Amino acid sequence: MSLSLRLGGSFLNEALLGWVPRLTLGLGASKTSGIARDSRLDDLKKQIEANNGQPPFMIDNGTILRAAPKKKMSHRRHRTKLYTPGDKQMHPLNNIVRCPACGHVKRSHFMCMHCFAEIRTFLKGKKRENGLIKDVENPQSDLDPVDERILYPGKFVQEDERMLQKKEWIPVREEPLMYNSKQTKHIKR
Amino acid sequence: MPSLQKFHANVARHVKSMDKNLTANLIRHEYIVTTRTKAKRVQAKAETFLADALHRNDKIAQDQPINSKIVANRALNFLQPPDKFEVGSKIIQELAPRYQQRRSGFTRIIKLEPRLGEDKAPMSVIELVDSEYEIKFWYTAKIVARLELQGLKVDDITQLNVQKLTKFRPEGEKEFAAAVETCKVEFFKYDPETQQVTDPEALKNLENLPVNLEYYGGDLSGSLVASKRFKTQPRPEKEQAEIPVSPFVAK
Numbered sequence: 001m002s003l004s005l006r007l008g009g010s011f012l013n014e015a016l017l018g019w020v021p022r023l024t025l026g027l028g029a030s031k032t033s034g035i036a037r038d039s040r041l042d043d044l045k046k047q048i049e050a051n052n053g054q055p056p057f058m059i060d061n062g063t064i065l066r067a068a069p070k071k072k073m074s075h076r077r078h079r080t081k082l083y084t085p086g087d088k089q090m091h092p093l094n095n096i097v098r099c100p101a102c103g104h105v106k107r108s109h110f111m112c113m114h115c116f117a118e119i120r121t122f123l124k125g126k127k128r129e130n131g132l133i134k135d136v137e138n139p140q141s142d143l144d145p146v147d148e149r150i151l152y153p154g155k156f157v158q159e160d161e162r163m164l165q166k167k168e169w170i171p172v173r174e175e176p177l178m179y180n181s182k183q184t185k186h187i188k189r
Numbered sequence: 190m191p192s193l194q195k196f197h198a199n200v201a202r203h204v205k206s207m208d209k210n211l212t213a214n215l216i217r218h219e220y221i222v223t224t225r226t227k228a229k230r231v232q233a234k235a236e237t238f239l240a241d242a243l244h245r246n247d248k249i250a251q252d253q254p255i256n257s258k259i260v261a262n263r264a265l266n267f268l269q270p271p272d273k274f275e276v277g278s279k280i281i282q283e284l285a286p287r288y289q290q291r292r293s294g295f296t297r298i299i300k301l302e303p304r305l306g307e308d309k310a311p312m313s314v315i316e317l318v319d320s321e322y323e324i325k326f327w328y329t330a331k332i333v334a335r336l337e338l339q340g341l342k343v344d345d346i347t348q349l350n351v352q353k354l355t356k357f358r359p360e361g362e363k364e365f366a367a368a369v370e371t372c373k374v375e376f377f378k379y380d381p382e383t384q385q386v387t388d389p390e391a392l393k394n395l396e397n398l399p400v401n402l403e404y405y406g407g408d409l410s411g412s413l414v415a416s417k418r419f420k421t422q423p424r425p426e427k428e429q430a431e432i433p434v435s436p437f438v439a440k
């Protein structure tokens with residue numbers, strides 16, 4: 001990898017171009033010996049042919065490379081994960097049940113967070129209707145657009161500020177799966 | 190407001206102040222979402238405070254203005270002075286009629302999943318029972334609404350929960366029936382005019398049925414509430430015994 005980086009992209013292209021046909025040839029020979037050819041190699045061949053003989057811009061998980069760990073797991077981390085006493089290891093959840101109000105999975109004796117989010121939003125709307133929550137209205141919300149542009153010309157927003165404004169850094173709870181009794185460890189009747 | 194470095198959970202002064210603030214906010218907002226430790230700690234304080242305040246309110250003469258009632262109620266001195274009038278007037282005007290039949294058990298804790306933050310703290314809701322914004326009330330209403338839309342009968346545990354929720358609530362059963370209709374429209378996109386669920390997502394959600402349908406109006410209904418460990422039978426009704434009138438009692 002470092003070699004190809006140092007020598008530039010052209011080296012990589014030539015290396016790949018040289019490598020792919022040989023590989024397919026070799027695999028074609030091995031197909032007769034009973035081992036199925038990896039279908040991703042065919043995809044790569046198609047992409048190269050469609051791209052005038054050039055390799056695709058990205059060779060990613062879709063074609064040939066799969067997810068790989070970023071770093072080697074250290075000796076200590078590895079041993080801790082495998083051989084520590086059971087109370088330090090991660091345990092599977094055995095108390096998963098079906099939420100009767102939405103049919104998703106939930107932990108028994110705990111509130112279903114999917115329903116809780118729905119009910120809380122609904123109750124907040126109800127409180128707002130009854131006047132318990134008062135939204136503060138911006139006093140300049142009905143400004144003339146021309147006036148607004150003169151009064152507040154706007155400032156240049158940096159890239160990092162724009163990313164922060166998207167609020168993607170706030171963790172969001174993912175939607176739970178639908179409950180299926182065949183997928184739980186202990187089948188409850 | 191003290192800064193975070195000056196406000197500790199193991200300083201008695203700060204803990205007391207937290208208890209007072211959480212109690213006031215619980216009464217103000219009907220339910221609050223906090224960490225489990227705080228919820229459990231404030232539950233004891235809030236229960237004692239509410240029981241005391243409502244008990245003293247019963248003893249006070251009712252025909253005086255609200256301000257003098259608040260001043261006369263010594264239990265309200267537990268609150269922080271700025272909260273005393275606002276929260277005290279809510280206790281006297283709203284909570285006293287609501288909790289006429291209760292002497293304890295004004296609050297409920299519901300366990301939630303851990304917080305999605307750095308600390309993964311276990312969270313919970315602490316709420317006032319019999320309020321309009323009671324989370325368990327609406328959750329149970331949602332369960333009943335879903336079962337009705339699926340055409341199933343209500344199972345034992347839900348029936349028990351409904352009975353508990355509506356027992357001391359003023360016009361409880363009527364309110365619960367209205368809440369079920371609201372839940373159908375709100376959460377399952379039910380159209381009350383055509384009496385149909387049209388939203389494809391809601392329809393797909395309604396296809397997920399309980400595992401054993403026998404509990405829902407089938408052969409097994411009534412078996413979940415009965416004790417599995419002890420074979421108990423319902424106690425027979427007492428017969429009315431006729432005591433003969435003593436000849437020594439003057440007529």
Ligand SMILES: [Zn+2]
Nearest residue numbers: 099102112115
């Ligand atoms: Zn749910």
